[in-house]
Amino acid sequence: MKKLTVVLCVLLMLTTAVWAGGKKDASGVKTITIWDFKCGSGASKVAMEQIDALIEKNNPDIKINHVAQPDGDNYYQLVRAAVQAGEGPDIIMFHGGVQAYEFDDYTLPLDKYISSWRSEIAEGNWAFCSENGDAKKPVHMVPLTTQGFGIYTNKALLKKAGIDPEKVPATKEEFLDNCKKLKAAGIAPIVGGFSGGPYTVDFLFRCFIANIYGDKVADLAKNVDFVGNAQFKEACEIMKELMTKYIDDEASSTVYFTDAGDNFAAGKGAMFIGLLSDVNNWKTFCDALGKDNVGYYPTVNFTNASNKNVQVLQPCGIGYSIMKWSKNPEAAARVLQAYGSGEGPAIFMGVTGALGVNKKADIKSLGYPIVGEILARKSALDVTNILTNEDANSNFDRYCTEAFVTGSISIDEFIKKCQTMLVNAREAR
Known part of the structure; x- marks a missing residue:
């Protein structure tokens, strides 16, 4: 009975996401649905609400439907269920590394969407977010944080x-x-x-x-x-x-x-x-x-x-990918850009304390000396x-x-x- 309940809950959440994702109303406004495990509570919720509001203000043709999902193993079970169904949200959050690479076949290559602002993030970060972590292959995720x-x-x-x-x-x-x-x-x-x-x-x-x-x-x-x-x-x-x-x-x-x-x-x-x-x-x-x-x-x-x-x-703690089934990939790409470039990274880092990857972020303005100390250290891969x-x-x-x-x-x-x-x-x- 417990397994059946879990399956039914997963199917219900998937159905909701399918109806909400990729919609376009009569006025031409596109609804971009995002799944992630950070927006449900705490400082991340506050930061993401601010960034989403900024996106909608700067892009009148976009409406954000940000869906909070549970963290942990249940989250990736939910993502796998969406993949099996071939339907779901436009954008999904992944942890950087092997958990993201598992879904490379189902996420869009992003190189053409990030070309105008790619230089704001180091190529080492982009390489880590490329297909299977191979710098010679397409980028599949926009990194939001390092970890x-x-x-x-x-x-x-x-x-x-x-x-x-x-x-x-x-x-x-x-x-x-x-x-x-x-x-x-x-x-x-x-x-x-x-x-x-x-x-x-x-x-x-x-x-x-x-x-x-x-x-x-x-x-x-x-x-x-x-x-x-x-x-x-x-x-x-x-x-x-x-x-x-x-x-x-x-x-x-x-x-x-x-x-x-x-x-x-x-x-x-x-x-x-x-x-x-x-x-x-x-x-x-x-x-x-x-x-x-x-x-x-x-x-x-x-x-x-x-x-x-x-x-x-490591070069990416969490990031966002666009799913291949998204009906509005261009609009979804603008959402990713708003999180990875401009005011988005500064808002997220300032509110949550998560270390960002955008080189234009003003670290000193945060007023926390320890941040500079951490970022100045020699680092190795996790x-x-x-x-x-x-x-x-x-x-x-x-x-x-x-x-x-x-x-x-x-x-x-x-x-x-x-x-x-x-x-x-x-x-x-």
């Missing part, structure tokens, strides 16, 4: 524990020593959240991998391995120590990741492993703790590693973007839980499972 992970710090709490709040730890030993000092001072070193998913572990491990492999992250899908890499094993050992001593603290318990972010914003811990462009980002924490009281560590550095302080910052969809969005989290949350598998078993993900990626190429 990454890092370690936010509460400078006041670091200082209280006798730690220089302006100094990024140069070594893992220094980082762990800071954690020890914080705990001795009665301060939770790292505020974490594990209910609903091991995001604290997942995000930090992706930071580790970026710093270990640097510009060779993409080569993990070719001929570079996890097995036999001393720094990768060292990362596992550090994670184990953090989970044993410094993350699973009173401020962490079994809360959800978003609630853990609220705890950090309330001053209940010194560090938080968070997103750079989504919930619990720099803006949330700066607004809560003070713009000059929030610091940032890009990662943890490893013994004898060739890279230092390399962060995860490892999940070279994995298969199943491994990137399901299996990796499961392995992180088994190895570091429940402890049901050993570090060596975790490394073998991660290596299997690389084998799967190579076989899928």
Whole structure:
């Protein structure tokens, strides 16, 4: 009965979207229907309502029908159902990377639509949003944000524990020593959240991998391995120590990741492993703790590693694509341009704190020093973007839980499972 209910709900939502999408009334006004998982609530809803109103003001022949959909696996099940039906909204939001590439056969090539403003966004971002991430192939998505992970710090709490709040730890030993000092001072070193998913572990491990492999992250899908890499094993050992001593603290318990972010914003811990462009980002924490009281560590550095302080910052966090079934692709393209160029990016970044990709955006005018610090850091690709969809969005989290949350598998078993993900990626190429 539960499965039947889900199917009926999906069909109902699809039917609604089909009726609403691509309409043109007697006055010639075209209704452009958008599906996304950001417009339902919070700051994103506020920002998108402002941008949609601006689009309709500047384009009297366009009416926006913005439909909020659930985030998570249910969202992509809904998109797959639309694809199977061959009907749905004009525009769909995707996460950048493998989740978008899955639908390349059903989204329009955008090169002719973006030609007049393409130069406002770096070619590296466009390449990531091209068919299967291949720069030689057509662009299929307009990137709205970049995305990454890092370690936010509460400078006041670091200082209280006798730690220089302006100094990024140069070594893992220094980082762990800071954690020890914080705990001795009665301060939770790292505020974490594990209910609903091991995001604290997942995000930090992706930071580790970026710093270990640097510009060779993409080569993990070719001929570079996890097995036999001393720094990768060292990362596992550090994670184990953090989970044993410094993350699973009173401020962490079994809360959800978003609630853990609220705890950090309330001053209940010194560090938080968070997103750079989504919930619990720099803006949330700066607004809560003070713009000059929030610091940032890009990662943890490893013994004898060739890279230092390399962060995860992928070329696209979320973006919009036009579906091939849209009856008004030109109008839909104007909607994408309004979100990717002009006032749109500034509105979205200023309201939500999501890091934009448009080079014309005035970062300094935001008034948050931490943004410039993040964007100035050397970055590497997020490892999940070279994995298969199943491994990137399901299996990796499961392995992180088994190895570091429940402890049901050993570090060596975790490394073998991660290596299997690389084998799967190579076989899928």
